[in-house]
Amino acid sequence: MRALLFLLLIAALPRAQSADLAAAEAIVQGRCFICHGANGESSSPVFPRLAGQNAAYVARQLADYRSGKRKSSTMQPMVEELSPADMQALGEWFSRQPPQEHPVQDPELAAVGRFVYLRGNPFSGVPACASCHGPQALGSETLPRLAGQHAQYVENQIKLFNRRERTNDNAVMHGIASKLSELETKAVAAYLSGLK
Incomplete structure (x- = not known):
């Protein structure tokens, strides 16, 4: 019985991850894109490019904004409703976005x-x-x-x-x-x- 339950949990994992990434993309398209771009490639030097950023690092920064450990009057309201699962999913979503090449100015x-x-x-x-x-x-x-x-x-x-x-x-x-x-x-x- 335990083996069957374990197999069912393993089989459900890809669907759960897919749902998490879909939820993360909805969050990105609903609010994050304004500053960070639709695919994490911010066009403004005021805001970081997040495409290809490390998933755990993104999740931790979001948690730090939410707790106030990292200060930002822009980011605090954006993350106050995010759950830890949302933050992890957002980190994973941004980490999967391919970074673009950018020319050096000087x-x-x-x-x-x-x-x-x-x-x-x-x-x-x-x-x-x-x-x-x-x-x-x-x-x-x-x-x-x-x-x-x-x-x-x-x-x-x-x-x-x-x-x-x-x-x-x-x-x-x-x-x-x-x-x-x-x-x-x-x-x-x-x-x-x-x-x-």
Whole structure:
């Protein structure tokens, strides 16, 4: 009997996941698309691109907005009615959206950013961003995918970490952000914007 029940649960799993993704897409098309685009490819540098973002990372950020751990007068009202299951489904939905390739606005600046991202700046003590976010900037379940992100959005987040206004994520970023020069910040952001 237990084996039969187990098999029935396993058989129902794909349908449940499909329903969750359909519900997540309805939420995206009902509210998220306004800022983040219909497929997670925000056209405004004020809002992050979420296509291809790590599912667990998205779910955690949504939970942090809902709890107030991460501050945003825009996001708090958007997430107040979401359940933990909704947040997980949204994370999964965004993670499955294919990120688009975006041209780099300033290739020379991005070349400096590539150096800092991959090797850091040993002269000022800035570690390589790749040591945490990965060589392709794909992140992990706990760290964001940065590849293809709007340059201005990345710059803004680094500034928030530097001012200790972004406190819901890895506190290591506070120290790193404080060591980055304005040139390094802009260069790394430019480099990341062109990755896919």
